Each structure stands twice: as structure tokens, then as C-alpha cells.
Amino acid sequence: MHLSAKLKYAICAMLELGLHYRKQYVSVTVIAEKRSIPGPFLEKLLLQLKEVGLTKSRRGPDGGYSLALAPEKIRIGDIFTAVEGPVNFTEGFEAQESYELVTFFAEVEENVREVLNSKTLQELCTHARKYKMLTQPTHSHPFFI
Numbered sequence: 001m002h003l004s005a006k007l008k009y010a011i012c013a014m015l016e017l018g019l020h021y022r023k024q025y026v027s028v029t030v031i032a033e034k035r036s037i038p039g040p041f042l043e044k045l046l047l048q049l050k051e052v053g054l055t056k057s058r059r060g061p062d063g064g065y066s067l068a069l070a071p072e073k074i075r076i077g078d079i080f081t082a083v084e085g086p087v088n089f090t091e092g093f094e095a096q097e098s099y100e101l102v103t104f105f106a107e108v109e110e111n112v113r114e115v116l117n118s119k120t121l122q123e124l125c126t127h128a129r130k131y132k133m134l135t136q137p138t139h140s141h142p143f144f145i
Contacts, residue, residue, distance in 0.1 A: 025064035
């Protein structure tokens with residue numbers, strides 16, 4: 001199992017919006033360049049996230065996208081469902097023919113759903129900030145020769 005490019009792009013875009021929460025609207029161009037996401041594809045994703053109430057937009061020179069909710073109120077599972085639909089590992093099994101498989105994958109499906117819904121965008125933002133701090137140079141003055 002792997003994450004789709006669409007889901008990865010959506011999570012990256014939401015992370016970028018989460019890192020700018022309450023500061024400003026972020027343009028599609030800025031997000032696309034910073035996260036290496038194709039602009040037209042990103043625009044469609046952000047509109048899709050807007051339709052389910054996760055993002056909001058504003059037009060104009062200071063426009064762009066912003067989170068519609070606080071990062072701590074957005075679960076990673078919300079982003080997953082908005083982009084990919086609900087987690088479903090049992091689709092395609094005939095219950096009467098594969099009962100043991102259906103029950104097994106229903107349990108796996110529930111566990112995946114629990115994990116996705118237990119993690120928030122705020123946790124991802126905190127992790128990103130911590131990671132950025134760890135990868136920054138330890139000195140504050142640039143060195144030139």
C-alpha cells in the first residue's frame with residue numbers, strides 16, 4: 001500500500017497552510033513552488049479541500065488560501081477522506097465467500113482509521129517546526145570568504 005501523489009500533495013499543502021495559520025493567506029504559486037506541486041493540480045486540490053470546509057480562499061493581491069479551521073481541529077483522517085474518500089479495505093470481497101478475509105480487513109481498516117483520526121495537522125506542524133530547527137545551522141552569522 002502506498003500514498004497517492006494526490007494525497008501527498010494535499011497533506012503538503014495543508015501543512016504549508018498550517019505553518020502560516022493566522023498570519024496570512026498563502027498564494028497557490030507560493031505553495032506550489034515551496035512544495036514542488038504542479039500549480040493547476042494544487043488549485044484543484046485546494047478547491048476540493050474548500051468544498052469540505054478545510055480551507056478558505058480570498059481573492060486579490062493579498063489573497064490565496066488559508067485553513068478554515070484551527071490546525072488542532074483538522075485530523076489527518078479528514079484530509080485523507082476529503083481527497084481519497086473513506087478508508088475501505090473490504091470493498092470487492094464477497095462476504096459469503098470470504099468471511100474470514102472481510103472480518104480481518106475490516107479490523108485493519110478500523111485500525112488505520114483510528115490512527116488517521118488520532119493525528120492532527122497541529123501535530124504535523126509541530127513536527128515540521130522541530131525538524132526545521134534540528135536541520136538549521138547552529139550559528140546565526142553567515143560565513144563568507
